[in-house]
Amino acid sequence: MSGAVEIAATTERRSRGSLWSKAVYKLSRDRFGMVGLAVVGIYLIVALGVWFGVWGQGWSDVTGPMWAAPSDEYRFGTNVIGQDIFERAIYSTKVAFEVGLVVAVLSTVIGAILGALAGYFSGTWIDEIVLWLKGVLDSIPFYLFVAALAFALQGFAYSMHVAMIATFWTTTGRLVRGEVIKLRGFEFVEAARALGVPELTIIFRHIIPNTFHILLVQATIVFVAAIKSEVILSFLGLGVKDGVSWGLMIAESTQEVLAGQFNNFIWASVFLFGLVMAFNLFSDALQDALDPRSVT
Amino acid sequence: MDLLQFAIRKLISGIPLVLGVTFISFVLMVYFGPDKTYELLGKNPTAQQIEEVRHQLGYDRPFLSRYSDYLRELSTLDFGHSDSTGERVIGLLGRTIPVSLALTTPGFVLGNLLGVLLALIAAYHRGGWIDKFIMGGAVVGMSVSFLIAIVGFQLIFSSSYGLNMFPVRGWDVYSLTDYLRYITVPTMATVFVALGYNTRFYRAVIVEEMTRDHVRTARAFGTRPWKLLYKNILKNSLIPIITRIMFSIPLVIISGSLLIESYFGIPGVGKVTYDAITTGDQPVLKAVVGLTAVLFVLTLLLTDILYKMVDPRVSLK
Numbered sequence: 117m118s119g120a121v122e123i124a125a126t127t128e129r130r131s132r133g134s135l136w137s138k139a140v141y142k143l144s145r146d147r148f149g150m151v152g153l154a155v156v157g158i159y160l161i162v163a164l165g166v167w168f169g170v171w172g173q174g175w176s177d178v179t180g181p182m183w184a185a186p187s188d189e190y191r192f193g194t195n196v197i198g199q200d201i202f203e204r205a206i207y208s209t210k211v212a213f214e215v216g217l218v219v220a221v222l223s224t225v226i227g228a229i230l231g232a233l234a235g236y237f238s239g240t241w242i243d244e245i246v247l248w249l250k251g252v253l254d255s256i257p258f259y260l261f262v263a264a265l266a267f268a269l270q271g272f273a274y275s276m277h278v279a280m281i282a283t284f285w286t287t288t289g290r291l292v293r294g295e296v297i298k299l300r301g302f303e304f305v306e307a308a309r310a311l312g313v314p315e316l317t318i319i320f321r322h323i324i325p326n327t328f329h330i331l332l333v334q335a336t337i338v339f340v341a342a343i344k345s346e347v348i349l350s351f352l353g354l355g356v357k358d359g360v361s362w363g364l365m366i367a368e369s370t371q372e373v374l375a376g377q378f379n380n381f382i383w384a385s386v387f388l389f390g391l392v393m394a395f396n397l398f399s400d401a402l403q404d405a406l407d408p409r410s411v412t
Numbered sequence: 413m414d415l416l417q418f419a420i421r422k423l424i425s426g427i428p429l430v431l432g433v434t435f436i437s438f439v440l441m442v443y444f445g446p447d448k449t450y451e452l453l454g455k456n457p458t459a460q461q462i463e464e465v466r467h468q469l470g471y472d473r474p475f476l477s478r479y480s481d482y483l484r485e486l487s488t489l490d491f492g493h494s495d496s497t498g499e500r501v502i503g504l505l506g507r508t509i510p511v512s513l514a515l516t517t518p519g520f521v522l523g524n525l526l527g528v529l530l531a532l533i534a535a536y537h538r539g540g541w542i543d544k545f546i547m548g549g550a551v552v553g554m555s556v557s558f559l560i561a562i563v564g565f566q567l568i569f570s571s572s573y574g575l576n577m578f579p580v581r582g583w584d585v586y587s588l589t590d591y592l593r594y595i596t597v598p599t600m601a602t603v604f605v606a607l608g609y610n611t612r613f614y615r616a617v618i619v620e621e622m623t624r625d626h627v628r629t630a631r632a633f634g635t636r637p638w639k640l641l642y643k644n645i646l647k648n649s650l651i652p653i654i655t656r657i658m659f660s661i662p663l664v665i666i667s668g669s670l671l672i673e674s675y676f677g678i679p680g681v682g683k684v685t686y687d688a689i690t691t692g693d694q695p696v697l698k699a700v701v702g703l704t705a706v707l708f709v710l711t712l713l714l715t716d717i718l719y720k721m722v723d724p725r726v727s728l729k
Contacts, residue, residue, distance in 0.1 A: 252432035255708040257663065259670050260701055263689040264437060268444035347557050348671055352686065366559055370675075373567060374580075385560045393555035400551065 135329065135406075142405040149401020155394035162206060163213040172206035186379065193379035195368060201380050204360050205387050211361040212343050212391060219280045219342035224335045226281065227288025232324050234289065235296025236315070246293075250286045258283060258345075262354050276355050280342050288334040295327050329406040336399035340392055347388060362388045419713055426709030433705035434486065438479050441701070446692035447471075448495070482698055486706070491699040496691045501699045505681060511583065512669045512680030515595055519602030520664055524657055526603065527610025532641055534611065535618040546611065553608030561601045562675055569597050583678040598672045613656060617649045624648075650722045658715040662707040 143149055166172040179200060186193045192201040234246035253261075261283060266275040299305060300323070308318045349355030350363030351370075362384045369381035452465050466472050470481070485491050491501035534546040566581075568574040578597050585591045621627065622645055630644045669682035677683070681700070688696035719726045 248428055248432060251429050251708075252436060255429060255433050255662070255705050256437060256701060257670075257685070257704055260437070260685065260689065260697065261440075264440035264445070264697075267446060267692070268440045344557055348559055351559050352671070352674065353690070363559070366557075366563065370563060373563060374571070376573060381563060385557070385564075388557055388560070389555055392557070393552065396551050396555050 139329075139405040143401055146401040146404065148397045149405075152394040152397030152399075152401065155390060156398055159209055159391050159394070160213065163210040166207055166210035172203055172210070174200060174203045177203075192383045195365075195372065195380045201365075201383050204365060205362070205383050208360055208362045208365065208384070209387065209391075211356060211359055212346065212388075215277060215280075215346045215356075215361075216339040216343045218274075218277050219284060220335045220339040222281045223284040223338055224288055224331050227285035227334065228292055228324055228327065228331055230285065231289035231292025232296050232319050232327070235293040236300055236319050236323065238293070238297050238300075243293075246289065250289055253283050254286055256283075259349070259352065259354065262349055266354060271357070273357050276346070276349055280345060284338050284341060288331065288338070291330050291334065292324075292327050295330055296323055299323050299326055333399065333403045333406060336395060336402060340395045340399065343388070343392060343395075415717070418716075422713045422716065423709065426712060429709055430486075430702075430705045431483075433708075434482060434702055435479065437698070437701040438482055441697050442478070442482070442694055443475065445694060448692070448694075482702070485698070486702040491702075492695045494688075494696050495693045496687070501695045504684060504696065505699060505703070508679060508681040508684050509665070511678065512665060512673065512682060514585075514591065515598060515672065515678055515680055516602070516664055516669050518595060519599040519606070520660075522599065523603045523606035523610055527607055528614050528646075528653070530607070530611045531614035531618055532646070534615050535622060535645075536637065536641060538619060538622075547615070550608040550611045553604060554612070555608075556605065558601070558605045558671060559675075561604050562598075562672065565597050565601045565604070566676075569600070581676045581678075583676075583680075594678075598676055598678070602672065610656075614649075614653065617652045618645055621645045621649045647722075651719060654718050654722065655715065658711055658718065662704055662711055665704075665707070 162172075177199065179194075181194065192205065195201055195204070230246050230249075234243045237243050258279075262276060262279040265279045265282070266272075269275040269278065272278075296319075305318060305322060308322055309315075313322075346355050346361060347363035347366065350361050351367040353367075355361065355363055365380055365384035366388075369377075369384065372378075373381050448469055449462060449465050449471065452469075453461060457465075463472075470478055489502055493499065494501055494504055497504070530546050530550075534543045537543045570576065570578040570580045578593055583594055585594055618641075627640065627644050630640055635644065665681070669678075669680050670686055671682070672678070673680045673682035674686040684696060685700050687693070688700070
């Protein structure tokens, strides 16, 4: 009897909760999503360890013979000039998180601001300009844009990051714009306007916080896209300039593979695949949890 | 007549887009781009020689006149000669674009057809194990980097460590069998990478359409499941499907083949673009960027006309 009352009480509490508490509850029940989150957490610890100098510092040391087999000393073997593949793969985790986080955070911020401005002032010249900018950036071939920006910035080490931030905000911007056009007609916005709240305050304090669910999901999607793009850009020689990344490791390995040496290729691929897969699972779970209308 | 008027209006409204793309790429690639002066000069040039070369390259002219030159080049399709090979740019593109089309079309078509097919199967068995299996496979496919897929497929199918059935790289095509031999591995890699994204997108579109009232009514009237999928669901989800396919076309032609072509050494427009990037060959780069922007405007127009054809409720205004 008391059990039934308890169940009724918990379901009632749950149905009264906010979007966020419901989302956290739903997310925590998503097994694949939680596994993904745990794996991303492990990668993050690895990346932080590199950041604080705990491990992965010997990535550029030439310590072993060429193409040593995996052993206790070289856990994943060595590459063509005798560098430890394990150390390089570990260090690259930090590089991947750097690219992913920087691009995801900044492009989401830009997408939120421009999308919200375009949506709130939709139909005016502000909207026109944002839409035009988005169309232009979407129509420039991405690799050319990265290369051109790298040249124009005169070898600035983060030109790849800048290029990604400048182009990846457009999808976020479009989604936020659509949501803001919807929100603009709601009563709380009308009330704020009637009270004389300045328009920019309305946008930044009242409207953008209501698009956080879109921003969070978009940020995870951009994170994955940035890591995947880094690999291809580094392979093409347009990406990471100094240091090492999974893309550079795969680029090295395309020569080794033809000679029958697979360690570099396999481990860089496994590390990359693991992080991207985990993030994709987490991103899907987040999307399911945050979108109340989602049909699956 | 309506159609013609619509087309003209649409093309005119595309002008700001072309101007924006050409302006940004001109500023980045040409104005701040590589300075070719010293490559053309011998050792110990005099100030006068430097002046002459700079004049010849047009570096001393004001920004706006150089930019309007670019626009004139784009409107007459005369981009001059390639810096590195001396070939006329338009001839170079005319020679390489067909190669790229021949290379990417099979993968693009297959990737989308298989995507729609898998999405239909998954949506039909929604919630069942077939659906879970297909969608799980899609997430795995989405997580494999394009580069890894290319290297992996090359190892498996065309190296002596694998099946060794196809040429490792290159493009030596004189007959249909040659053609099929050279495109198989790149096509498999392209399809593999695109399939995950396509299946997910199309499944979401189809499931959304499946939950509508008219589908429930049709089902209640006893329409057969596959006819229902084809006639009531697929036909109604054509608009987002067309949008996705059409908008990937301009980028598939240039960017999509850049990695494949430079990796497999196939002389298509992607390879030409990549070489132009590495050598700073501005006439080629200007042509590629400008033409892509024009292609985008044409795609926008064509997409709108296609909407009208598949859905009579859409009006062209």
